[in-house]
Amino acid sequence: MAKELKNLTKRSENYSQWYNELVVKADLAEQSAVRGCMVIKPYGYAIWEKMQRTLDEMFKKTGVQNAYFPLLIPKSFLCREAEHVEGFAKECAVVTHYRLKNDPDGNGVVVDPEARLEEELIVRPTSETIIWGTFKNWIHSYRDLPLLVNQWANVMRWEMRTRMFLRTAEFLWQEGHTAHATAEEAEARTVQMINLYADFAREQMALPVVVGVKSETERFAGALNTYTIEAMMQDGKALQSGTSHFLGQNFAKAFDVTFINKENQAEYVWASSWGVSTRLMGALIMAHSDDNGLVLPPRLAPIQVVIVPIYKNDEQLKAISDKIRPIINELEGKGISVKYDDADNRRPGFKFADYELKGVPVRLAVGARDLENGTIELMRRDTLEKETMPIEGIADHIESLLNDIQANIYKKALGRMNENIHEVNSYDEFKEKIENGGFMLCHWDGTPETEARIKEETKATIRCIPLDREDEEGVCMVTGKPSKRRVIIARSY
Amino acid sequence: MAKELKNLTKRSENYSQWYNELVVKADLAEQSAVRGCMVIKPYGYAIWEKMQRTLDEMFKKTGVQNAYFPLLIPKSFLCREAEHVEGFAKECAVVTHYRLKNDPDGNGVVVDPEARLEEELIVRPTSETIIWGTFKNWIHSYRDLPLLVNQWANVMRWEMRTRMFLRTAEFLWQEGHTAHATAEEAEARTVQMINLYADFAREQMALPVVVGVKSETERFAGALNTYTIEAMMQDGKALQSGTSHFLGQNFAKAFDVTFINKENQAEYVWASSWGVSTRLMGALIMAHSDDNGLVLPPRLAPIQVVIVPIYKNDEQLKAISDKIRPIINELEGKGISVKYDDADNRRPGFKFADYELKGVPVRLAVGARDLENGTIELMRRDTLEKETMPIEGIADHIESLLNDIQANIYKKALGRMNENIHEVNSYDEFKEKIENGGFMLCHWDGTPETEARIKEETKATIRCIPLDREDEEGVCMVTGKPSKRRVIIARSY
Numbered sequence: 001m002a003k004e005l006k007n008l009t010k011r012s013e014n015y016s017q018w019y020n021e022l023v024v025k026a027d028l029a030e031q032s033a034v035r036g037c038m039v040i041k042p043y044g045y046a047i048w049e050k051m052q053r054t055l056d057e058m059f060k061k062t063g064v065q066n067a068y069f070p071l072l073i074p075k076s077f078l079c080r081e082a083e084h085v086e087g088f089a090k091e092c093a094v095v096t097h098y099r100l101k102n103d104p105d106g107n108g109v110v111v112d113p114e115a116r117l118e119e120e121l122i123v124r125p126t127s128e129t130i131i132w133g134t135f136k137n138w139i140h141s142y143r144d145l146p147l148l149v150n151q152w153a154n155v156m157r158w159e160m161r162t163r164m165f166l167r168t169a170e171f172l173w174q175e176g177h178t179a180h181a182t183a184e185e186a187e188a189r190t191v192q193m194i195n196l197y198a199d200f201a202r203e204q205m206a207l208p209v210v211v212g213v214k215s216e217t218e219r220f221a222g223a224l225n226t227y228t229i230e231a232m233m234q235d236g237k238a239l240q241s242g243t244s245h246f247l248g249q250n251f252a253k254a255f256d257v258t259f260i261n262k263e264n265q266a267e268y269v270w271a272s273s274w275g276v277s278t279r280l281m282g283a284l285i286m287a288h289s290d291d292n293g294l295v296l297p298p299r300l301a302p303i304q305v306v307i308v309p310i311y312k313n314d315e316q317l318k319a320i321s322d323k324i325r326p327i328i329n330e331l332e333g334k335g336i337s338v339k340y341d342d343a344d345n346r347r348p349g350f351k352f353a354d355y356e357l358k359g360v361p362v363r364l365a366v367g368a369r370d371l372e373n374g375t376i377e378l379m380r381r382d383t384l385e386k387e388t389m390p391i392e393g394i395a396d397h398i399e400s401l402l403n404d405i406q407a408n409i410y411k412k413a414l415g416r417m418n419e420n421i422h423e424v425n426s427y428d429e430f431k432e433k434i435e436n437g438g439f440m441l442c443h444w445d446g447t448p449e450t451e452a453r454i455k456e457e458t459k460a461t462i463r464c465i466p467l468d469r470e471d472e473e474g475v476c477m478v479t480g481k482p483s484k485r486r487v488i489i490a491r492s493y
Numbered sequence: 494m495a496k497e498l499k500n501l502t503k504r505s506e507n508y509s510q511w512y513n514e515l516v517v518k519a520d521l522a523e524q525s526a527v528r529g530c531m532v533i534k535p536y537g538y539a540i541w542e543k544m545q546r547t548l549d550e551m552f553k554k555t556g557v558q559n560a561y562f563p564l565l566i567p568k569s570f571l572c573r574e575a576e577h578v579e580g581f582a583k584e585c586a587v588v589t590h591y592r593l594k595n596d597p598d599g600n601g602v603v604v605d606p607e608a609r610l611e612e613e614l615i616v617r618p619t620s621e622t623i624i625w626g627t628f629k630n631w632i633h634s635y636r637d638l639p640l641l642v643n644q645w646a647n648v649m650r651w652e653m654r655t656r657m658f659l660r661t662a663e664f665l666w667q668e669g670h671t672a673h674a675t676a677e678e679a680e681a682r683t684v685q686m687i688n689l690y691a692d693f694a695r696e697q698m699a700l701p702v703v704v705g706v707k708s709e710t711e712r713f714a715g716a717l718n719t720y721t722i723e724a725m726m727q728d729g730k731a732l733q734s735g736t737s738h739f740l741g742q743n744f745a746k747a748f749d750v751t752f753i754n755k756e757n758q759a760e761y762v763w764a765s766s767w768g769v770s771t772r773l774m775g776a777l778i779m780a781h782s783d784d785n786g787l788v789l790p791p792r793l794a795p796i797q798v799v800i801v802p803i804y805k806n807d808e809q810l811k812a813i814s815d816k817i818r819p820i821i822n823e824l825e826g827k828g829i830s831v832k833y834d835d836a837d838n839r840r841p842g843f844k845f846a847d848y849e850l851k852g853v854p855v856r857l858a859v860g861a862r863d864l865e866n867g868t869i870e871l872m873r874r875d876t877l878e879k880e881t882m883p884i885e886g887i888a889d890h891i892e893s894l895l896n897d898i899q900a901n902i903y904k905k906a907l908g909r910m911n912e913n914i915h916e917v918n919s920y921d922e923f924k925e926k927i928e929n930g931g932f933m934l935c936h937w938d939g940t941p942e943t944e945a946r947i948k949e950e951t952k953a954t955i956r957c958i959p960l961d962r963e964d965e966e967g968v969c970m971v972t973g974k975p976s977k978r979r980v981i982i983a984r985s986y
Contacts, residue, residue: 042558065535089593
């Protein structure tokens with residue numbers, strides 16, 4: 001393993017390969033036997049669980065309740081909303097039969113042709129259709145609104161080119177679906193949730209993001225408006241990390257969901273939907289990690305502190321363990337997760353490299369001499385700085401250090417992002433700068449044609465119209481036509 | 494709703510219909526548009542989440558880690574273990590295509606015949622095969638063992654007759670999969686987990702269970718031994734509520750998973766798997782509820798205490814709310830979940846009936862006269878007893894009352910179970926008694942033939958060979974052949 005670690009490709013050599021190797025070497029995930037589907041390993045899943053728990057609490061505080069809807073969607077449901085099916089039809093896993101049988105020719109087990117479904121079922125790529133089909137039974141009067149529902153689920157989109165966490169045929173996510181009496185309320189919820197995602201990214205993942213609105217071309221299939229958080233990876237590419245959609249009355253009309261308003265009249269219901277997925281794992285890994293492995297923000301690290309005793313014999317180990325035990329208790333009392341690794345089948349140097357690879361934020365090492373001196377060696381993963389410190393008061397020090405590390409990782413990522421956002425005023429300048437990555441703030445004439453041309457010629461797409469920028473008169477960098485504000489254009493994952 | 498409540502079928506009239514109605518009327522779940530699949534509604538899902546959280550903590554305390562494996566299993570994987578595929582082939586949802594397209598004849602969207610998968614994929618009915626296919630990469634040496642993995646997931650078994658929670662085509666569950674160096678260790682884990690399930694059922698669900706071993710016929714497909722917890726419903730039928738399987742080396746052999754032991758020799762790995770599902774929701778509902786609706790044990794109730802103010806005007810409501818606010822804070826400070834229902838669009842009587850239907854363990858009602866007298870009306874759901882009490886010290890009283898209710902619900906269910914376990918010594922007696930439900934303790938000659946005959950003639954099956962009973966010499970009630978211990982035979986869900 002120590003050898004394998006040394007073999008981790010450097011980011012500067014091949015960023016993409018560095019990522020693929022890191023996912024596997026840090027024990028986060030691996031390819032499965034099923035095309036485009038990954039296995040999320042325990043260490044990776046523990047990070048996802050921490051994300052889930054925090055997001056779930058944040059959702060519930062805003063009044064959202066969890067529920068569960070079927071995995072399989074009748075084909076006719078998917079087809080009810082025209083743009084929606086257009087957007088997903090090309091990547092649907094389709095269940096056509098419900099039974100296997102022994103091959104009459106003796107070639108093992110085959111699909112039983114007699115068990116063909118009357119109507120094909122689609123493994124959900126997203127659940128708007130089955131959920132709005134259900135909401136029809138739940139919504140009758142304005143008193144039933146707003147309806148705020150979320151589900152944690154697996155979904156499937158048959159992508160041709162897959163990469164672990166970033167784009168997989170099956171992925172885990174949450175999808176929120178809300179129903180409202182007015183357009184204003186539905187759009188306010190849409191914005192509330194994209195801001196919740198931005199807060200989560202910044203505060204928990206230490207991930208700076210730009211909040212914005214998608215262009216029409218990049219909208220969710222069936223939405224009137226899609227909000228997004230866009231993060232910048234270390235290679236300057238954008239990663240769409242969460243989206244929130246204002247669906248208008250499209251799904252209410254498709255599934256005939258009306259409510260009786262206070263004036264006793266029937267109206268179609270207004271909707272939002274919003275989701276983040278295991279793709280966030282990809283963002284987390286790519287945004288902070290270095291050539292030694294993962295760098296995890298303490299709030300999402302399954303192990304926040306690892307303690308490695310350095311000993312020559314059982315007597316030394318016992319003396320160290322006796323000294324360390326109360327420190328572990330003190331740390332755990334503060335809600336800090338600690339691993340004491342006294343395994344005797346791996347050398348300390350090997351352990352150090354392994355915990356660096358796994359991104360444990362703080363590493364302590366204690367040897368016999370430390371015991372004599374009342375000291376301990378502390379290393380912080382984000383800066384790789386080592387320090388020998390008094391063992392007295394170490395738990396308090398670590399508590400505040402973890403906050404420092406969290407803040408420092410965010411600051412570093414924010415600095416990197418801000419350095420790589422450029423205002424660009426000509427298409428030539430754009431073409432030159434885009435080669436080095438980064439977010440380009442450009443004037444665009446607002447047409448899908450210009451958008452398509454930029455994409456074709458530079459492989460860059462309009463990531464979003466950022467919400468936090470003032471309007472600014474200008475001219476489109478490609479066509480010279482008037483533009484009222486700058487948009488962010490970048491290459492992306 | 495109050496009217497609907499009155500319409501709840503009585504258990505004595507039609508137990509089965511009572512259950513089906515209760516699931517819907519208490520807002521736990523409903524049928525979906527997809528055959529045999531249900532929608533778990535927010536109130537039902539909140540109960541499931543409480544179960545999940547507690548079970549998850551219990552698993553982790555025994556060293557188990559969560560992970561996630563693909564939803565879809567290649568057909569060839571399913572077929573590697575002969576008994577396993579035999580057991581599941583007849584109820585498999587099969588994915589055969591990965592794309593839809595516009596119908597060239599203009600009839601909407603159809604499956605694209607050109608997007609046929611080379612190998613069909615099965616929606617997992619359980620994950621032994623895909624997991625053991627993965628374990629092959631994870632296990633090399635005895636140092637990699639034991640491997641203790643669990644996943645929370647959806648699974649699919651295409652059942653012909655479905656009932657919400659009890660038997661649905663898709664259900665939610667956890668499946669634990671462990672790998673060990675020795676048969677003894679794997680079997681010890683199998684037993685540890687069935688006992689964990691029994692503890693969970695008794696302590697959290699207030700559900701008494703019999704722990705036992707399945708007969709060969711009733712074993713999990715691919716197991717050497719299946720342990721079960723069997724609960725008794727109010728109609729005397731058994732409900733298999735959780736199982737734990739000793740898999741021997743069957744899956745290790747099927748997927749060629751070996752490890753190098755301490756003597757440096759390659760050996761096949763030993764395995765267990767174990768699971769509980771949303772079926773537990775069915776057990777919970779059926780075991781405790783009454784003709785007024787759900788009865789929930791406090792530890793799993795999403796709302797433990799509901800407070801209903803009874804007022805004629807805003808002034809009264811304000812006075813009541815001012816009095817109640819500190820009580821709510823005190824209860825919440827004790828970790829008790831409270832709902833204060835001051836909605837003005839439903840009358841108190843309606844609210845009372847609704848919270849009874851939903852099984853909220855404790856209901857408080859406060860009116861103007863109570864304020865004057867310093868009293869509060871308290872009703873406990875399990876006994877429906879009402880009492881007027883001093884408002885002073887009510888939070889402490891409720892804290893201990895919730896424990897009493899939890900204990901009382903268990904005691905009641907345990908009493909009912911014990912009353913309906915009968916030692917039966919002749920087949921005639923058996924046939925007569927089984928008509929009234931209950932668990933029959935019978936001698937059985939241990940043959941599948943006798944087992945099949947009992948099932949055919951009485952619709953009863955061998956639920957388990959209970960672990961906590963002494964061996965006892967006897968003769969089979971059907972054939973008169975010798976028997977060494979009694980087994981439990983019952984009709985079941």
